[in-house]
Amino acid sequence: MKALVGVKRVLDYAIKVRVNPQKTGVDLQGLKMSMNPFDEIAIEEAIKMREAGVIQQVVALSIGDKNAAETIRQALALGADSGIHVQTDLRIDQDLQPLAVAKVFAKMIKEKQFDLCVLGKQSIDDDFNQTGQILGSILGIPSATFSSKIEIDVANKKATVTREVDFGLQKIEVQLPAVFTCDLRLNTPRFANVQSIIKAKKKPIEVFNLADLGIDFAPRLKVEKVEMPQERQGGVIVGSVDELISKLKNEAKVI
Amino acid sequence: MNYTQKLQANLLRNNLQRYPKSINKLINLRRQAQSSALAQLNLQQGLKARVDQLELMDQNYLKEVVISKFKHTIKPQKLNLLERKQNQFNQLIAKAKSQTSLATQQIAIKSKYSKLKAIDIEFFSGVLGPENIIQEHDEIKPYNIDFTKKYVGQCSLVLTPQNEKQIQEILKYCNEKKLAVVPQGGNTGLVGGSVPLQDEIVISTKKLNKIIDFDPITGILTCESGCILEVLQNHVKSFGYMMPLDLGAKGSCMIGGNLSTNAGGIKFIKYGSMHGNTVGLNAVLPNGTLLDSTQGLRGSQKGFDLNHMFIGGEGTLGIITKCQILCHPLPTSRQVSLIASDDFEQILACLRHAKRELNDTLSAIEFMDYESVKFSLDYFKIENPIRERNYKYYLLIEASSNSCQDQLNQQFLEMLEMMGEQNMYQDAALCESESQIETVWKIREGISMATANNGFTVKFDVSLQSQDFADIIDKTQDLIGSKAIMIGHGHIGDGNLHLNCTIKGFDNKELLKELQKQLEPFVFDYINDKKGSISAEHGIGLQKVNYLPQSKQKEQIQYMKMIKNAFDPHGIMNPYKVLTDL
Numbered sequence: 001m002k003a004l005v006g007v008k009r010v011l012d013y014a015i016k017v018r019v020n021p022q023k024t025g026v027d028l029q030g031l032k033m034s035m036n037p038f039d040e041i042a043i044e045e046a047i048k049m050r051e052a053g054v055i056q057q058v059v060a061l062s063i064g065d066k067n068a069a070e071t072i073r074q075a076l077a078l079g080a081d082s083g084i085h086v087q088t089d090l091r092i093d094q095d096l097q098p099l100a101v102a103k104v105f106a107k108m109i110k111e112k113q114f115d116l117c118v119l120g121k122q123s124i125d126d127d128f129n130q131t132g133q134i135l136g137s138i139l140g141i142p143s144a145t146f147s148s149k150i151e152i153d154v155a156n157k158k159a160t161v162t163r164e165v166d167f168g169l170q171k172i173e174v175q176l177p178a179v180f181t182c183d184l185r186l187n188t189p190r191f192a193n194v195q196s197i198i199k200a201k202k203k204p205i206e207v208f209n210l211a212d213l214g215i216d217f218a219p220r221l222k223v224e225k226v227e228m229p230q231e232r233q234g235g236v237i238v239g240s241v242d243e244l245i246s247k248l249k250n251e252a253k254v255i
Numbered sequence: 256m257n258y259t260q261k262l263q264a265n266l267l268r269n270n271l272q273r274y275p276k277s278i279n280k281l282i283n284l285r286r287q288a289q290s291s292a293l294a295q296l297n298l299q300q301g302l303k304a305r306v307d308q309l310e311l312m313d314q315n316y317l318k319e320v321v322i323s324k325f326k327h328t329i330k331p332q333k334l335n336l337l338e339r340k341q342n343q344f345n346q347l348i349a350k351a352k353s354q355t356s357l358a359t360q361q362i363a364i365k366s367k368y369s370k371l372k373a374i375d376i377e378f379f380s381g382v383l384g385p386e387n388i389i390q391e392h393d394e395i396k397p398y399n400i401d402f403t404k405k406y407v408g409q410c411s412l413v414l415t416p417q418n419e420k421q422i423q424e425i426l427k428y429c430n431e432k433k434l435a436v437v438p439q440g441g442n443t444g445l446v447g448g449s450v451p452l453q454d455e456i457v458i459s460t461k462k463l464n465k466i467i468d469f470d471p472i473t474g475i476l477t478c479e480s481g482c483i484l485e486v487l488q489n490h491v492k493s494f495g496y497m498m499p500l501d502l503g504a505k506g507s508c509m510i511g512g513n514l515s516t517n518a519g520g521i522k523f524i525k526y527g528s529m530h531g532n533t534v535g536l537n538a539v540l541p542n543g544t545l546l547d548s549t550q551g552l553r554g555s556q557k558g559f560d561l562n563h564m565f566i567g568g569e570g571t572l573g574i575i576t577k578c579q580i581l582c583h584p585l586p587t588s589r590q591v592s593l594i595a596s597d598d599f600e601q602i603l604a605c606l607r608h609a610k611r612e613l614n615d616t617l618s619a620i621e622f623m624d625y626e627s628v629k630f631s632l633d634y635f636k637i638e639n640p641i642r643e644r645n646y647k648y649y650l651l652i653e654a655s656s657n658s659c660q661d662q663l664n665q666q667f668l669e670m671l672e673m674m675g676e677q678n679m680y681q682d683a684a685l686c687e688s689e690s691q692i693e694t695v696w697k698i699r700e701g702i703s704m705a706t707a708n709n710g711f712t713v714k715f716d717v718s719l720q721s722q723d724f725a726d727i728i729d730k731t732q733d734l735i736g737s738k739a740i741m742i743g744h745g746h747i748g749d750g751n752l753h754l755n756c757t758i759k760g761f762d763n764k765e766l767l768k769e770l771q772k773q774l775e776p777f778v779f780d781y782i783n784d785k786k787g788s789i790s791a792e793h794g795i796g797l798q799k800v801n802y803l804p805q806s807k808q809k810e811q812i813q814y815m816k817m818i819k820n821a822f823d824p825h826g827i828m829n830p831y832k833v834l835t836d837l
Contacts, residue, residue, distance in 0.1 A: 014689035032588065032660050034688035070661070074687050191640035191684035191691060194592070194671045 001055040001115040001154070001176075003046045004108060005080065006101075007039040007062045008092065009071040010125045019226050025094055026125070026226065035071050038120025040078075040189035041182045045150060046118050047079040048187065054152045055115070057081050063104060064092045069205065076200035077192040083203065084108065088210035090217075093123075098130035100217035105131070106138045107213055114177070116159075121146055121181040132181035142174035145181040152176070368435040368827070371412055371456065375432060379414055382424045387462070389413040398457045401450045402443050402504075403712060404761060406797060408451030410437070417462045419479075419537065419545060419576040426574065427543030429456065435827045438570040440481065440512030443504040445703075445714055448569050448796025449512070452831045460511050463576060466490055474582040475534055477549060480511025480575045487580075496582040499526040503700035511575045517567035519792030521619045521699075524748040526583060529566050537577035538565045541823045549579050564818065569794050570829040572822040586655035588663045589618065591692045592671060594683045595646035599725035602648050604679045606721060606747055609652050612670045616663070619653040622721075622747035624728060626740055627702045630757075634705035640684040640695060648725065650680075650747070651699050653692075702744050706757045711767040713756040714798075715778050718788035721747045727754060727781055734777055739770055751791040754778065779805060795833045803833070 011017065012032040020027040035043075046058045060075035062068040063086040072083035086104055090096045109117055122129035136143025144150070148169065149162035157176045162169050164183050210217060238244045248255050380388055389395055390412055399408040416422045429436050435455040442449045451457060463481035470476075471494045478487060484505040488498045500513060502520040512518075514536065517529050526532060535548040538561075548562055565575055594605055602622065610617060625647050632639055639645070654667055671683055686692045706712050719727065728743040735741065735756065745752040756770055779802055782789055789802045804812055816837055822828075826837055 012689040014693060030587070030659065032689055034690075037688075037690070040688075077687075188638050190642060191593070192687055193641075194668070194675060194683040194685055197668060197685060198672055198675075 002057040002059065002113070003049065003055045004105065004112075004114040004117045005039070005042050005046045005058060005060050005075065006105060006117070006119040006131070007043065007060050007071050007075045008036045008120075008123045008125075009033050009062065009064055009068050010036045010093065010123055013037050013124060019228050023225050023227060025091065025223065028093075033067065033070075035074050036120050036123045036125075037189075038122060038124070038182055038184075039075075040120075041184070041186050042118040042120050042180075043075050043078050043080060044187045044189040045180075045182055047190075049150075049152060050079070054154055059084060059112075059114070061086070061105065061108060063088060063096060063101060063210065065089050068092075072205055073197075073200055074192065076203045076205075077197040078190060079196065081203065083205035085205050085207045086210050086213070087207060088217075090210075093125035094223050095219050096217065097126075097219050097221060098128045098134055099220055100215065101131050102134035102138055103215045103217065104210070104213060105135050107215065109135075109139060109177070116152075116177055117179045119179065119181045121183050132179050136179045139177075139179075141177050141179060143179040143181065144172060144174050146183045147180050148183050148185045150180055150186070367433065367825075368455075368830070369433045371434065371454065375428075375434065376412065378428055379412075379425060382428075383414060383416055383421055387415045387417065387421075389415065395457075398439060398442065398459065399450055401445075401447050403445055403447075403707060403714065405711065405767075406447035406450050406452075408437075408457075409454045410451040410457050411454055413457045413459055415459045415462050419463075419539065422458070422460075422463075422539045422574055422576055423543045423545055425458065426539055426541055429827055430541040430543070430825055433825050433827065435830050437829050438511075438515075438574045440509035440515075441483065441504065441507040443508045444512065444516060444796060445716070445793045446790070446796030446798040448516070448794055448829070448832050452797065455830065458574065460509060460574065460576070463511075467577070469494060469496075469582075471496070474584070476580045476582050477577070478510065478580070479577050480514070480536075481509050484508050484510060484513060491582045492585060495585050497522075497585040498580065498582055499532040500529065503703050510578060510580065514566050514575055514578060515569050516794040517792070519746065519749065519751060521621060521746065523746060523751075523792075524620060525615070525618045530563055532581045533562060533566060534579040534581050536562050536565060536575055536579065538562075538573040538575050540573045541825065541827055545576075546573070549577050564822070567794070569796060569833050571819060571833050572828060574828075584657075586618070587657050588660040589653060589655035589692065590660075590663050590667045591651065591653045591686045591695050592667065592683055593640050593695050594650040594652065594680045595641045595648070596650075596681045597647045598681075599648055601679050601681070602650050602725075602747075603721060604677075605650055605652070605674060608674055608677075608679060609670070610748065612673075613652075613654050613667075616654045616656040616666075617652070617748075618655040619651070620746070620748040621651040621699050621744070622724060622752075623649045623651070623699060623702065623744040624725075624742060625649070626742040627706075627744040628698060630705040630709060630742065631698045631701045634708060635697060635701055637694060637698070640691075640698075641682050643682065646681060651695060699744070702742070703753075706742065706755055709757055710759045710761055711757070711763070713767065713771050713774055714793075715752075715754040715774075715789075716791050716793035717752050717754060717778070717782050718750055718791040719752050719782065719785060720787070721750055723785055724752050727752070727778070730781070731756070731774060731778065735770060735773060738766065749791075750787075775802075782806070797832055800831070800833065800835045803835075 010033065011026065011028060012034045015031055018027045043060065049055045050058050058080045059082050060072050060080040061084040062071050069085050072085055076083055088096065105117060117135065119132045132143050132145055144159065144161040144163065146164045147161050148164045151160045153159065159174050159176060159178060160171065161174060161180065162171050238247060376388065395410060395413055398413045399410055414425060416425060437451045437455045437457050439449050439457050439459045460481035463479035465479045466482060467477040469491060474496050476487065476491055484498065487510060488505065491498060499522060500518055500520040501522045502508065502518060514529055514533060519528065537549055538546045540546065546561060564572055596602055606620060609620060625645055628649055654663060656663055668685065671685065674680060686695060724743060724747060728741055731754065732741040739756050739758045742755050742757060743752055756774055758766055779789055783805060789806045790799050795803050816834055819834055819837060
């Protein structure tokens with residue numbers, strides 16, 4: 001069985017986010033970029049499945065400009081067997097949206113016949129949480145989202161998935177092929193070993209151009225303005241009820 | 256006079272004439288000796304003093320001399336009374352011993368300090384305002400106990416002045432009235448230097464927390480001494496600068512304390528000591544004088560540079576109230592790798608290679624043995640970055656520079672590749688994101704907290720050649736056998752090892768004392784043989800007072816004492832710490 005894992009290059013999780021001066025997007029100039037943390041969990045899960053013998057091949061896919069190749073190299077260093085790089089110069093944190101991404105994945109899965117697709121539940125730059133769900137719908141296959149535990153039954157081509165939902169944990173059974181999106185508690189991603197980083201340099205990466213795939217990838221949502229959230233004001237201790245009322249009336253203007 | 260003395264006096268008076276002169280003489284002499292010793296000691300609440308006091312009285316005297324000699328004259332009821340008193344005394348001594356703080360050295364209890372009186376408290380209240388006086392027992396408790404929980408003081412008054420002027424006034428008063436004081440910052444010191452031994456007044460600098468100025472051209476930060484290190488780090492970070500020091504305790508330690516102990520830390524290898532990074536400081540002397548050197552620019556210190564006395568002075572010469580620290584531009588990228596090996600020679604090879612190859616991009620190099628890493632991983636519940644198996648020794652290497660992240664990663668990877676080809680390690684993990692870097696640092700920086708929470712720890716902070724790190728850990732573990740676990744970690748690039756012996760829980764004080772007795776002479780002899788130092792960056796405090804003469808030249812200590820007496824003639828500043836027999 002083969003698994004396709006999606007990895008996205010995003011602003012490093014530990015970096016403080018700033019808006020660019022034109023207020024059209026987040027400022028990414030010269031800042032540290034790394035793999036989306038949820039994608040790290042997705043890769044880890046796929047590698048674990050391969051180590052357990054459930055699947056035989058793990059392929060990492062990333063969409064973006066030439067820097068996306070770095071993220072694929074990282075996935076290869078963690079243990080993926082090969083990579084697919086879909087080239088585009090669109091801003092992948094704003095202009096390349098989940099619908100387009102899902103279409104790319106759908107095309108790859110159909111052409112290369114992957115048995116399962118493992119994605120992070122959302123990316124930390126746009127926080128859409130849509131790609132996995134849309135992908136399942138396009139292909140007409142089940143999508144098991146917010147997975148905190150995945151058990152594959154190879155013989156019966158089924159998977160039992162524990163999902164984290166609002167009211168607790170839900171256990172479902174899905175038929176393969178299926179799409180899995182990973183939540184935080186699924187596993188702990190490993191560190192890349194220097195030996196495997198060196199080996200990763202020799203693993204193959206197939207390159208495609210987004211424009212050549214015959215997909216309508218135009219953004220459906222237009223970003224009007226990007227702003228920092230309002231600064232949280234410190235609380236004030238008032239001396240009396242009268243003072244509280246006057247502050248609520250005159251300063252906060254809520255009564 | 257207490258009960259025993261009265262009893263003795265009565266018995267002796269009643270029966271004196273019945274005894275041969277020689278025994279009388281003996282009894283008299285003994286009585287004289289005891290009463291003069293007693294007079295020397297303050298009848299204070301200090302329990303250690305009470306123990307000494309009682310022991311001096313030689314409780315057996317009652318039994319052997321008095322009871323046996325007077326037996327035929329004493330009525331049976333009185334004899335029982337004496338025996339009962341004897342038992343009471345024994346119980347009192349046992350109780351006092353079990354409550355005494357764990358300083359194992361014989362410390363000469365000075366009786367030259369005054370007791371705190373109501374009039375003193377009134378004065379402080381007048382100068383500082385009642386909100387800056389703490390007298391409640393529960394509120395005082397954290398000021399009385401140190402980070403390692405081994406040193407417990409009995410102070411009954413904590414003052415929290417808000418500015419330099421207030422400190423001048425209260426110190427001047429304490430100096431005139433001969434009230435001993437202990438300056439305290441974040442109270443994260445590891446050698447018992449920040450807590451009182453007896454009932455010294457604690458002067459906490461925590462309210463002197465104003466950041467006064469930061470000049471982004473020179474990189475000089477001016478701030479008061481009660482500013483927390485992490486707060487300062489975050490402040491200068493917003494200007495693209497960094498503080499020249501970084502330690503595990505940064506969330507609580509204050510810059511005044513860092514200066515007083517000449518703190519080292521993980522950045523020492525690149526940025527050097529606080530002596531080099533302090534442009535100026537203000538210190539208040541016991542007589543209320545303010546020594547001010549924060550007005551000038553860098554390099555304007557001429558004449559004898561008094562600031563260097565206070566840096567490393569551990570609060571025994573005066574209180575630092577303000578300082579100017581030289582900050583350095585914050586590198587834009589950093590990369591961290593964790594290297595593992597069972598063979599210490601490989602670790603040394605990596606150290607040498609990394610220092611040469613990375614040159615000035617090397618910003619930290621830290622050594623940890625398996626046990627230290629294990630404590631940290633268990634405490635924070637995180638997985639070992641190198642998960643295939645456990646190795647005996649780990650080395651954390653950090654490089655930082657202003658080149659872009661990819662370039663730095665490339666350089667670092669190439670170096671690791673070369674080291675791998677030359678067989679310098681058995682396994683190595685490389686961080687791929689800032690969160691991973693923070694995780695690896697958390698493991699290293701959390702070792703102190705993890706072991707402090709595990710139980711009592713006998714701590715050694717030694718300067719030793721990096722070649723001997725593994726050897727001393729092995730030898731001390733052999734020495735103590737299976738009684739406890741020895742762990743070692745530290746700044747291997749500077750030759751600074753933190754050697755700790757840790758036992759589980761805080762109940763077994765006996766075992767702690769035993770281990771201390773076993774390990775201290777062995778470790779200090781080992782260090783002296785190798786011409787190392789018994790304190791590398793933690794300071795002397797209370798813990799190493801008796802060992803300072805072993806590692807510093809006698810004449811140096813003599814002149815240090817002269818300077819101490821010049822700055823602090825009444826000896827009120829942090830007594831019993833650093834220097835002894837003044």
